[in-house]
Amino acid sequence: EVLGFLGPNGAGKTTTMQMLTGNLAPSEGAIHVCGVDLLERPKQAKSLLGYLPETPPLYREFTVDEYLAFAASLRRVARAEQPARVSRAKRRCGLKTAGGKLIGALSKGYQQRVGIAQAIVHNPQVVILDEPTAGLDPIQIREIRGLIRELGGEHSVILSTHILAEVEAICDRVQIMHQGKLVYSDTIANLNRLRRHHRLLVGLRRPPAPAELLAIPGITQATPNGADFIMISFDPANHPVDTLVKTAVEKSWGLFHLSPPTTNLEEIFVQLTQNEHDD
Template sequence: MTTTASSESTVSARALSRSYGSNRAVREVSLELKRGEVLGLLGPNGAGKTTTMQMLTGNLAPSGGEVDICGIDLIERPTQAKSRIGYLPEVPPLYRELKVDEYLRLAGRLHKVKASALTEAVQRARNRCGLSDMGGRLIGSLSKGYQQRVGIAQAIIHEPDVIILDEPTVGLDPNQIREIRTLIKDLGRDHSLILSTHILPEVEAVCDRVQILHRGEVVFNDTIAGLKAFRGGQTLQLGLRNPPSPEDIGRVAGGASVDALNANLFRVHPRAGTDPTDNLVRASVERGWGLFQLQPAQASLEEVFVQLTHREEEVSA
């Protein structure tokens, strides 16, 4: 494997589009990935994550745009480009009637792992995915969590430069989710990794960068720090035992808009660039509001979407 300056960028997709009839599932999505980077593709169901991933792995031909994998054009030279990719689709492609070892050997052979290195590659992939004792088990008899691991093992058996995982933690229990996340972080050290999910904390836990898709378009593209800044400090949750009217609170908070969540709980949306925490505490003490809770509320994924799509509309208006 040559490491020239151009192969530093492992995935480069430019203006990918895909239509199903008149429905444009993905519009002009571009993404860049460097070696050792973990990119999170985030979005609600139907945002175009899976379609984008299918195009990146050559399962689906794009209606427009280009994909380069380690500098190899995926559309012009599919077989060379595909040998650099490991892909775990939404539903792991498992042959239930095979044993774990048989299946992994098949995956290795399909990805052109040399016959002499095959046994070792199977062993390594199994150990990495916590399947050390499962080699002789029938895939159909494994639990969902283990099947998911076999799916990941299948994607990494040929030591690909790029690993693409479509919703790898869906349907797993919390312990399994934690284990898979640890595995993903581990893999992210020496491979490029793209991961799709609709769970925001998951992205914050494992990714370096995040792109948010909404209705087939990229609406957010930043580092995790950028996402955290965007989410946090946006709103304040305020709890008062003797609350005044929401308008009063808004006036004290420098013209913020205030939603009453119930009789005692309020959500304060400060004006951009202002931090009314200090004023609210002082006013509460002076006027006897009975402050019992004041915390920055992190925006949930839905709120991030609302804000992002809202902002888009403002820009386009």
């Protein structure tokens, strides 16, 4: 699966990535990679990880084949196995015809593919990608997102990003950090069910004055929301939908739409972190 790891600046996201990859020792607590304690058995734990930092660790003067073979050797892949591992990583990352090309001559999108290839050349169980689409053009972003989705079929992928739409497009689960604390952890499907509670979006062809809507028992607020639409807030102990529909018909308001408002991931993120910002 693909786990989206979100957080605003200063949330502790980068620090967490550094600890997960063994580049920074935690001041307290423990880190286990597939059941292996990173602090007690760091070499074994790190062998289970593949990592692409925000700035890919590429050698521009190497060819793709040379670089991936070098990365495989650093990951202690047996020399006899290296050609097969390099070939598989290239195939999975769309680099089959790029093996003889200098990395410095590749586009940024293809350089990012090489960076991902080095992260999976030793076939790790967990792949950590830090801002993998940063600086790419829209076509490159779409291609890299497709690649990450494919990787999620064989690896546990942790995608660290600040791009909320990226999480919606790629991830199966999401965790959100704010000021060093985990404020949300669930599936994308459940996250997409998260709504601002106790609201209704009402479409009326002949909308009344807000005072008439507020006269309906249970309605606590009525706010215009574009042409012919009104956002209704209500008391959950006194749900107004039946009375609202009956009144709209009796008074010929022309009711044509009634539903809970959808909330995109960005709005949900603001909801989850707003209290901390207010403090």
